[in-house]
Amino acid sequence: MNARNPGIRLYIFDADDTLRRTTVPGKPCPHRPGEWELLPGVRERLSSIEWGSGGAYLGIASNQDQVAYGHMTAETCRGMFEDLIEAATGARRPDACIRFCPHALEVECECRKPKPGMLHDIMRHFGVSEADTLFVGNAPTDQEAARRAGAGFAWAWDFFGAGGG
Numbered sequence: 427m428n429a430r431n432p433g434i435r436l437y438i439f440d441a442d443d444t445l446r447r448t449t450v451p452g453k454p455c456p457h458r459p460g461e462w463e464l465l466p467g468v469r470e471r472l473s474s475i476e477w478g479s480g481g482a483y484l485g486i487a488s489n490q491d492q493v494a495y496g497h498m499t500a501e502t503c504r505g506m507f508e509d510l511i512e513a514a515t516g517a518r519r520p521d522a523c524i525r526f527c528p529h530a531l532e533v534e535c536e537c538r539k540p541k542p543g544m545l546h547d548i549m550r551h552f553g554v555s556e557a558d559t560l561f562v563g564n565a566p567t568d569q570e571a572a573r574r575a576g577a578g579f580a581w582a583w584d585f586f587g588a589g590g591g
C-alpha cells in the first residue's frame with residue numbers, strides 16, 4: 427500500500443516532538459541512543475508509504491544546537507537520526523537526506539529554522555520542486571521555514587493523526 431499524499435514526492439520531517447520524543451525528564455532532545463522513543467502514530471503512518479525508487483523521498487531537517495554546546499558529537503546526532511528513520515519506516519534508508527543545524531543559538535547561520543536553508547538543500551539534493559515537497563513539523567519555526575522555502579507544510583499531529591494525545 428502506498429499512502430502517499432497526492433502529488434508529494436518528498437517528505438521532510440522535523441525530528442524532536444515530530445517523529446521522536448526524549449525519554450529523559452527535563453531534556454528537550456536526546457543526546458545519545460536510548461534516550462528517545464517514537465511518537466504515537468509515526469511508525470504506522472511512515473511504514474505505509476512506499477519509499478525510494480518509484481515512491482517518495484525522505485528528508486530530516488532539525489535544529490540541533492546541543493551539538494554546539496558539546497552535549498553530543500555531530501556523528502552521534504546523525505547516527506540517532508539514521509536509527510530514527512529505521513524505527514519510523516521499518517528499514518535502514520541510506521538514501522534519506524539528513525540535515526541538521528549544529529550551531530549555537532548565538533551564532534548567525536543560514537541553516538537554523540525558521541531559515542529555509544536546510545529545506546532548500548534537501549529539495550536540491552533530490553531535485554524535487556517546492557510544489558512536490560511537504561514539510562512536517564510541530565513548531566511555528568517549522569511552519570515558517572516551510573513558508574520561506576515555498577514548500578507545503580503539515581502539523582505533526584495532523585499528519586500522524588495522533589490528535590488528542
Ligand SMILES: [Zn+2]
Binds near residue numbers: 527536538
Ligand atoms: Zn546552523
